[in-house]
Amino acid sequence: MTDAPDRAPGAPARFAAVLSLPARPRDVPPGIDPGEFRLALLEDTYEVVAGLDLVTPALVLDPPDQPDAEAVTWPGTPIVREATLAGAFAALHALGAGSAALVAQDAPDLPPLLLGKLFRAVGSAPSAACRAEDGTLVALAARLPLPGWLAAALHDVDLDTPDALARLRAAAPRPGLVPQGPGWHRLRTLADLRRLDPGLEGWENTRALLQGHPLGR
Structure with missing residues (x-):
């Protein structure tokens, strides 16, 4: 299920969608409201x-009713309401995407260059992944429509799956179909806050919320 304005002829065929999954547990810094922290990360990402x-930026909602998440987007942003990565990719393809990247909501300082590398990688492979050190995925890009083997695998694998990349590669019919781009980090624990670089531009909402709080333990 999707909500989106009509696409003008010649509109970009690449989409990048952030996943908003508020039901997932999160390690929140003491003294910070969990809802505000989630939305700060989401908005920065x-x-x-x-x-x-x-x-074209987009937002993927699961559960589907998240007015607070929708409020952080620019007017006209496509909103996708899907519970699986396979469903999200299919919905973006229905909107006209020839390739798309799905991005975890907790990567507020992700360098845009890394997403650009994923899009370049799917020029020669059906999918490409940016992996975090804990084994989960920061982002997954794919050419659309998905090949059958990848669509089937993504019904049981999401960005939070600890061995997501290994499972997707195991599902591929031959090696090399899920290349790995440069890795990055996600903010899933308090210790992950140490990865934020105060000298790096961006992540303004997260930065403001963490003002006066130590970055990690």
């Missing part, structure tokens, strides 16, 4: 994808 050249 959305700003990363919204700033990409020739890429």
Whole structure:
């Protein structure tokens, strides 16, 4: 299920969608409201994808009713309401995407260059992944429509699956169909806050919320 404005002829065929999954547990810094922290991360991650050249930003909602998440997006942003990565990719393809990247909501300082590398990688492979150190995925890009083996695998694998990349590669009919781009980090624990670089531009909402709080333990 999707909500989106009509696409103008010649609109970009690349989409980058941030996943908003508020039901997932999160390690929240003491003294910070969990809802505010989630939305700060989400908005900063959305700003990363919204700033990409020739890429249409989008938002994937699960559960589907999240007015607070929708409120952080720019007017006209396509909203996808899907519970699986396979469903999200299919919905983006229905909107006209020839390739798309799905991005975890907790990567507020993700360098746009890394998403650009994923899009370049899917020029020669059906999918490409940006992996976090804990084995989960920061982002997954794919050419659309998905090949059958990948669509089937993505009904049981999401970005939070600890061995997501290994499972997707095991599902591929031959090696090399899920290349790995440069890795990055997600903010899933308090210790992950140490990865935030105060000298790095961006992540303004997260930065403001963490003002006065130590970055990690």
